[in-house]
Amino acid sequence: MSRVWGGWGRDGTAVALRALLERRDWRRLAELVEPLPPADVASVFADVPEVDWVFLYKVLPVDHGAEVFSYLHQQQRERLFGELTPQEREALLARLPADDLAFFIARLDAPERARSMQLLDKRRRAHVRRLLRHAPGTAGRLMTTEVIRLRRDRTVGEARRLIRDMAGRAETVETLAVSAADGAFAGLVTLEVLALEGDDTTLAALAALPPATVSADASCEEAARLLKHYDMLVLPVLDDNGRLLGLITSDDALDVMEALTTRSFHHFGGVWPAVASVRMADSVAMARSRVGVLLGCGLIGLAGAGLLAVALPYLQAFVYSLFLLPVILAVAGNVAIQTAALHLRTPVPAGARAWFAGLRQELAITVALGATLLGVVVPAAFWLGGSGLALLAGILVPLCAAAGGLVGAGAPLLLRRLGLDPAFAGTPMLTTLADVLALGLFLLALVGMSALGVG
Amino acid sequence: MSRVWGGWGRDGTAVALRALLERRDWRRLAELVEPLPPADVASVFADVPEVDWVFLYKVLPVDHGAEVFSYLHQQQRERLFGELTPQEREALLARLPADDLAFFIARLDAPERARSMQLLDKRRRAHVRRLLRHAPGTAGRLMTTEVIRLRRDRTVGEARRLIRDMAGRAETVETLAVSAADGAFAGLVTLEVLALEGDDTTLAALAALPPATVSADASCEEAARLLKHYDMLVLPVLDDNGRLLGLITSDDALDVMEALTTRSFHHFGGVWPAVASVRMADSVAMARSRVGVLLGCGLIGLAGAGLLAVALPYLQAFVYSLFLLPVILAVAGNVAIQTAALHLRTPVPAGARAWFAGLRQELAITVALGATLLGVVVPAAFWLGGSGLALLAGILVPLCAAAGGLVGAGAPLLLRRLGLDPAFAGTPMLTTLADVLALGLFLLALVGMSALGVG
Known part of the structure; x- marks a missing residue:
């Protein structure tokens, strides 16, 4: 059995803290919190109601409190800060490390920022002013000048x-x-x-x-x-x-x-703009960062509907072919996701030759994967719809796997070559593109089989 | 214009190095490589052919070479090590930091490991033996004992x-x-x-x-x-x-x-087991780590095919309803991905109450997202297939969005509560499950409309 000394039983401590907060038992709350490392006290904030944050903060000695404050998320910091008296704010700001201080103050709205600057001593105010001269997201804003x-x-x-x-x-x-x-x-x-x-x-x-x-x-x-x-x-x-x-x-x-990793995961998952703190975000903000990508997918889906409308006569002539749709969509979309996930965190090879070699390798792998799936899909297709459907499955599954591989490898490699975050080609866009490509191949195959009199 | 001093023009240096290697111009190669930081020299290995690695290594002074070796991937290290003479190996091993040394030797095959141990002096051999007593992936294997x-x-x-x-x-x-x-x-x-x-x-x-x-x-x-x-x-x-x-x-x-982050991305993208180094993996290994998930998705897709087969009479009676399929599959699958991406890196709230509150919030958001999409989908459905199709779209799009949200939020939260990596519910499984759920809802709605005599 492996052991961790220190650390803590997160659920247990959070439950005990919540109970003491509800009972307003400040003395025992202070005793429980006092020996905890600042990082652990900060973790508790996510698990107690917002109205209790200020009580939890006030039982801490002021130095401990400032350390805990440094571990909180910016949105937690702002809400807690709003509940403090001017004296408490001054004591807190005087104890924050210089770069944390600048980070915190830079994100306040203008009137709150001006009020907070007044609470700083002259040296720290000059220091924060120096950092704020640099744009957010730059090295100048992130650096510490107390060297x-x-x-x-x-x-x-x-x-x-x-x-x-x-x-x-x-x-x-x-x-x-x-x-x-x-x-x-x-x-x-x-x-x-x-x-x-x-x-x-x-x-x-x-x-x-x-x-x-x-x-x-x-x-x-x-x-x-x-x-x-x-x-x-x-x-x-x-x-x-x-x-x-x-x-x-x-x-x-x-x-x-x-x-950045969290942002990449969100972009990869089609959440754009990424959500800074999921636990702190309200429902409207969460919905807003998702609706754009979904709308795009919906529109691409409508293009697929258009394809189906054009091909309706062929579909009606060979209605069993429909059975293949869930399978080929699953294959194309998911091959695209797998391929993109593999290339997301791999440095792009230098030189166009290596780049094309990578793409060729991906295509070979995905066609081989498609061919492997045939062992399952072709017998099932034969059982559901006879030899015509089995033939259609044999043609379409490897083709659709290759289409997925092309979308999944091409898009992130292309974005990376353009110097963009490859996660911008998020899985929703990739799967939807791969699905519509697969649908197009499906309908082309139907038209072809109809022209040849098969099926 | 922001500037970076140091760093380096990666493509340019790699191209120059490759040219000097091809010309076998050791003197100028040594001059070019000598001032480069070890991390940069190590990066070059990925961009030159494997047969040239040993030449690139041999132009380096032995201390510089050992530092570069520490920055290489394990597979690069092993292939390079295999090309060195016993004297070169001994000099290299004597200069590796103790924990790098143990990490490298632990991953060699048994005969190679025994030979390498013989090249170490007594103190370092004892040190490596101490670390190797602990299982791979444990703190004991990762620690340094030279304290x-x-x-x-x-x-x-x-x-x-x-x-x-x-x-x-x-x-x-x-x-x-x-x-x-x-x-x-x-x-x-x-x-x-x-x-x-x-x-x-x-x-x-x-x-x-x-x-x-x-x-x-x-x-x-x-x-x-x-x-x-x-x-x-x-x-x-x-x-x-x-x-x-x-x-x-x-x-x-x-x-x-x-x-771990790379592994999570791979799992999230349905690559399982994750690939340690994409640039170094061969095609067979890459395909093997993807076929299991794809096969699972193919089987779930076949379940969807079965659903379609059961519902065939209803589909034939209202064939226009097919137009909705690409749209509702895009919505359900992609809502599932977005939801999973948001929850993948968020600590799970303590207590069942907070957990259900999170799930309820997700459902509310996804139904709202589905309702937003109706503004686009319902008019398109009316245009393609009249009021019956518009009604079907109005019912199905929010329902399928909710189904996607349920799958996307439920699976990672559940896995996290069980103490597992939430990325195990990779997007391929999530989208395929959501798609089949959406397909089921689609067919249920068709049966319902047929029973009510609509459409």
Whole structure:
């Protein structure tokens, strides 16, 4: 039996907390919450009614409360913040890490943002203003500017003294930024390196240039991708003169990656725009982000209805052929989904030759899959509708599998080559396109068999 | 214009490298590769023919080569390793980080593994043996055991001296593990904390217990989840007596999370078992991981064919009703996908009441979506087949949307409550189930209308 120490019995704690909140038993609530890590207290918010959030927050000591606040979703933060007194707000804002603070304030509406800025001390207000100059979704908005900076002619001993003075104020104290005499960024020194050196070594001898840096208007996605690709702990953000503006830390990048993955899942599933927090979204917002794609699918479905209307005489002449429809639609649509899912997270090969080779491989695989299915479908078709239907099934199932493979591989590869998120070709669009293609093949086959006098 | 310094023009570099490899121009190849970060050199392997991998590796200095090797996929590593001489293998293995080494050797086949173990020095061989005692996919296999350990009565000055001696040997030098007199784990001290303290402070005063620890047989997923949930840099792995076995670092956990996300995408897309590396998989392996789900969908599709066969007389009496099929199948299947995508990455609410509330909300949203679509579908149905078809469309579209919502919300929520990956209810199964449900509703409506004498 594997064991986790710490962690917690989520359901159990949530139930106990809810009971104490309902009984308004603040003393025992405080005792229960006090030893829990901030991440766990934050998880509880999703499981208690919104009206109780403020009570849950108020039993926490103010430092613990600020840590919990950092783990909440933005919508939870805003609703909780709205319930606090000005004194409570000031105490909370003073304790938030600088980049969390800017992220939170940037998303408030204008009057609330102005009021919140007034609650900050001068240094933090200037800091937040600096970040807000950069557009949302950019590296400049995501970075932290509270970095320990030292000129490269300083020594390790001086650096150690400065770190001790700055402790608690600079968020990324694990890394020092080193600059040249003209202020240009000259590399990073980690505390690990610092710990191994004598007091007299200069930082110039220790500073290492990271494998990548970005400008402030680079996207968060790009920054996260670089941090992950190079396994970096921090990514420097530089201005046009090569001076350091701030650092993006890998845990901020991890949050960006998480949000992007969720967005990709939503797009892949035909929810567009993606929903930021499903638990917090209201029904109208959820419906709005789905109706566009569904309407598109409905319209493509109507095109299929048009195809059926054109082919009605042939259908009436060979009505048993209808039995094949559920099978070939299942095959075409689902091959398309499988293919798209495989290629969604695979880097696109460099060069057109490799690209076509990938497409050819997909087609070979999907035709082989279709042929494998024949062993089940052809006998069933023969039993339901005789040799004509069996022949139709034998032709259509591999063809429809190939059509699905073409749609599923072609669309994401094409989008990726165009530099777009391949998940934009979501499964609803892919399956509906593949289905209509399969329907077209079905009707073409019917017309062909009718012309040949088969069936 | 946003800029990235460093990073690299991937296509351009790959093309230049390929040209130099083809010309066998080792000197210029070495010059081109030498300044590239290891992560970038590793990326190139995917874009050059497999026969050239060994040449690309051999132009690298041995330390650089080992770093590049760490960034390769396991299948790339094995094929490259197979091309190296025993001397090259020994040099490479001696330079791999301890946990990478164990991961690589564990996946070799038995004779190759035995040969590779012989190339290790005594200390590293013992280390790999310790890790291999734990099952694949467990915390014990993922952890690094090269941790700096100190008793808690030692001082900061002693710790600093030990770190200097150990540098380069211990992988997680950023964190010290502190133990009690009886050897039990007593907390962690980060270098950051160490840097802020005078030489005489004892570690007992500084060691902090992390919010969670795990046993060696906990799953990698569980370990990764805890690291992410608590924003920890390292997660201690303890034995039954509370002694430290090793640490799991957050970058190893990140790799686990990445692999899990890809697996979820594959499962969600009906590829089961998931494919470890799409670029490296052969066609047979790719086809094998898809045929089971497709066969299941084909069988469900045959059930749909059976439904059609039963309802054939009604269909023949009202053949225009067929026009609705593409539309209601598009609606039901795609509503199911959208709903599943939304719930795939949302924590399940605690308690049955909240669970049913979520299901009710989904049903309300999907019926509303269906009703919205009526504005397009009903006029089209009236135009194609008169008032009977319009009535049928008005009844069926919202019903089929609800059926899709029920399948899409019910299946993942149910799987999650059972503690399974909700992506197991992949979109192929969901759409096919929703389609057959929609087909059933369609035929029921036909029978009903026929009984009432409408249409």
